[in-house]
Amino acid sequence: MTVIGGDSSLLRRLNAAAVLRALHGAESLTLTELVRSIGVARATVENALTGLVEQSWAEEVAPVTDGARSVGRPAKRYRFRAEAGCVLGFDIGANKILAVVADLKGEVLGSRRTAVAPDLPPAERIAAARALGHRALRGADLPVTDVRAAGVGTTGIVDASGVVRLSSLLPGWTGVDLAAALGDPFDAPVVVGNDTKLAALGESWRGAATEARDMLYIHAGRRISAGILIDGRVHRGHHGAAGEIGGLPASGWPTAPGRLRGWSDTGQGDAEGLFAAVRTGDPRALAALERYADDLAQGIAAVVLSLDPELVVVGGGVSQAGDLLLDPLRGRLLDQCLFPVELVASQLGDRSVALGAVRLSLDLVERHLFEVSPRD
Known part of the structure; x- marks a missing residue:
């Protein structure tokens, strides 16, 4: 300068x-x-x-x-002095809220989580997140005055100001200003991002993608979504909607989650039961897994062909199946993509979003500490 x-x-x-x-x-x-x-x-x-x-x-x-x-x-x-302050990272989802507190070098000092219902009103969901953040601070024996920034990952399309612009999963969540809602109780700046995008950031920082600069994160669970990192940075897109292909019927993602339900003779079933049955060689379960892999691979291949990433990380509840899911996916992607792509399971599990939010808040603190403007 x-x-x-x-x-x-x-x-x-x-x-x-x-x-x-x-x-x-x-x-x-x-x-x-x-x-x-x-x-x-x-x-x-x-x-x-x-x-x-x-x-x-x-x-x-x-x-x-x-x-x-x-x-x-x-x-x-x-x-x-990494202890000169701390940051908070939140994962505010449909079924759980997770709060993580870390020092200024990213060392996790404590966390708290709670289960919530998908139909919980926005005000109550925000109140639960605030309470959980304070509990995490108390558990780490830190005062709220030590908080230098907070990061938040949540479902939906989030703009740069921290407002949820579109959410189809949580009733009333569209229009919620999370930056304002969580900034006041912690008296600190708040940065907000889409949960799947922050999961990609978390895996890049502390998980399965630490060596990759260009990577794709796939959340495979009750819903399927994608987060993209380009040159080590989260790619948001013009409206914050990069990677949101889950609503496109041709992607296969709208139908994939249904493959994990109702696969048994009774018409009942879930992903955990499906993979347990696959391990025993149950032909119905094997057929359902094949159909799920077909659908999931179709959308992944479309994004891989667009981005040509170094690595694809699969997270979400279904990723716990490991190679039972990854092996058929690898075969399909090898057939559909121009070049082989490395495919691995998440190392962070359901902590990936909150840790990505921690990394996002640390980026904000570090810009404040290390970047000097003539107007400062």
Whole structure:
């Protein structure tokens, strides 16, 4: 960034942000290591450190020793104080709400969850999320004043301001301003995203897709939806509706969930019972699984052919079947796609959305800490 007009105040903020970013990216650094990393004068780094220590963003730590007696005074060593604040991540779904609290380096400090009914009124669903966030903070022995940001993942199409623009799953959810509803009780900025998109972010950050820059996440459960990451970033689309092909009959996704129900002679059944029966070789269950894989693969192939991702991660309740589901999917995708695509199961399970929301809130905090504008 260019400093215009020799603005010394701006220059000091830039130097402080650079020092803080370097500390954030390491366990700890000596003064010499910081000077080498940032490329400014030693006195400049010392001045920046003094201010960061006074603001409790950094602290001096004991020198690292290997047990041998060192000659002379050990070098001063500093670290970023991840405990200088915390973030919250929420998964507000149709059947559950999950709240996760993490420090400023993303270490999870606690979580709380509760079951909710799909027909719960919006005001009560929001109240349950607020209460759960406070419970998570109390469980981690943290005051609400420590919250620097909150991230929220929820069903539906969400715009950049945090308003749910369209939701077919939850009655009355369309038009809810989640950024405002959760910002006041925690006195912190709130960022909101679609749950499946944040599940993709969670898997990229802490799950099955940490090595992939371009990936597709498929939620396979009572509904089927997709989340897309391009170059490591969630792809929202112009209206926040990227990947929303589940309503398109040709995708196969509208009919797929029904394949998991009513497959037995009694006309009853569920996904768990289906996969249990597949393991025993039940021909009815095997046929139902084949039809489900046909439908699911059709939509996945359409998105894979559009995006050419490195990896496809399958999450949601049905992903617990593992290779019973993934093997037939792999065969179908091999037939339908131009190139083989790696297909794996989620590593985060039903925590993927909340952890993606944590990552989203950390991104907001880090922009505040590390990016300096002349207008700041």
